[in-house]
Amino acid sequence: MDIAWDDLRTILMLVRHGSLAGAAEALNINYTTVARRVRRAEEALDQLLFERLPDGYRPTEAAHLIAENAERMENAEHDMLRRLQGTSTELSGSLKITAPHVLIANFLSPVIDEFSKAHPRIDLRILATTELLDLTRLEADLAIRISRNPGDTLTGVRLLKQDTASFANREVAERIRVDPTAMIDWLVYESHPNLPKAISPEFPNNRARLQFDDVVAMIGAAQAGLGVMRLPMFLGRASTGLVQVPVLPPQPYADIWVVGHPDVWPSQKLRALRAILTKHCKAQSHRFVA
Amino acid sequence: MDIAWDDLRTILMLVRHGSLAGAAEALNINYTTVARRVRRAEEALDQLLFERLPDGYRPTEAAHLIAENAERMENAEHDMLRRLQGTSTELSGSLKITAPHVLIANFLSPVIDEFSKAHPRIDLRILATTELLDLTRLEADLAIRISRNPGDTLTGVRLLKQDTASFANREVAERIRVDPTAMIDWLVYESHPNLPKAISPEFPNNRARLQFDDVVAMIGAAQAGLGVMRLPMFLGRASTGLVQVPVLPPQPYADIWVVGHPDVWPSQKLRALRAILTKHCKAQSHRFVA
DNA sequence: TAGCGCTCGTGCATAAAAGCATACATGGAT
């Protein structure tokens, strides 16, 4: 009759991931435990919840019904955790922030350094990823994002305006200077394989030579002289061996925002982090514009 | 960071009941365990949840916030359990029904007997109480109630119409027959201490002699000759030693209903029970009317 | 066909949780 709530959560994860191993990883427990909890739940409810197939556990109708409601429970849990974080005045405990890895590597390290020294009791975790983590699920407490619109359900503050321009290594830059009409090789993003539209008419011959899915790899290729690439100013300037070339005149790019869920936003920990962050951004804003 | 759902439930119960022992009883666990779970949750959330006072645990703001959301989780759990019960086609597992104890003792036993013999794998539990159990929380799966309106959020079927009349033991009845004008002593309900309005004019002298809070005690008193009492026909007839007296002519009383939550109502188990129940009611309906 | 990667099931050792008995504190009634 009575069913343990942790078992409901386990069933939810098993329905979501389809295998004991997947659910176990999500719950950070051993998959054997998942199997045992499922069996216990089946006994408690006197109902088969999963068909055991060679390629995984297939949920029955009853399991789907449970998962649906366990999801509501999960939402309530997330709401609770966010509000708890939001009303917390303690400068201790964990704090997760996420930002694109290039921003962390080339710009945010001093902020992280200063914050962790100022608040040693806060266990700060950095999630360097370009994925948009779900702040509602508290996958991160705060996100620093390069975006034209920071999301309507989130609270946000614009930290920096930034420009992009074209960059290449010295050798390539010199070749272009000597003969602006020669063919210019571009390194482009797989997701935006077209050449920039605003290329200056002084450089009439351009072609996309290589496509990349990763900006760090792309910078490496540019440093090796494989071609010209479009980069945010701060990144081009921070990449040794690259110099700005006049092929693509500087132009505005997506701004840099710090965003968070409104429930979490008022937390003292986040206030403290934002204070250091905005101070640093103001002091360094010149690095981002032409 | 990660918090066990069972601990959230424990916090909810502790906030509700105010003491370790109360929460423990509600969860059917030892109170020591409650204390440990609370401490574990406090460590996981890095936040004080209860002030330990000599007269119990007093919840902090954070604990109230948790309890609020844990209540949402509890509602989701109840929804789930009801739907699971409602879609179940198994004729096994537990089944809880509730009914007033006088109805069980004097009328429903044959139904219970037949049902438990027909479905031996169903673990039937009888909750004999006049309290209105919460069918939404699945305190019972099905309720048999004596009521003028069976509740708007519940599904229900009227089983029986019934009349009430006045009853007394043979001695008192004889006295009244011999001299209708003599003073008649009434046994009344504490909650309705007034005499019935419809007393026949042939019996002009009536007074409320004693008030009772329990119908069984009242019947005992009537059997002992302490006075006349109003009773549903079936109860008066079923009580040995009591005979109907003409002081109060038979009149319609609240009907007998079987009600259930709409989620649970379609369950095979409940269908099976209702089938036996309605059959028995039809066969015995004459016992309830004058 | 052999090897690899994925899945699940089972037995065993161990760590974690729960229960029990006891001690202690407090407030109210006698």
Added chain:
DNA sequence: ATCCATGTATGCTTTTATGCACGAGCGCTA
């Protein structure tokens, strides 16, 4: 003051849950 009811705290023992290691089955691929 004393006793009792009601509350919590703690040490000890037992029970339960968990993780680990190993084995088996299945499908894919070299």
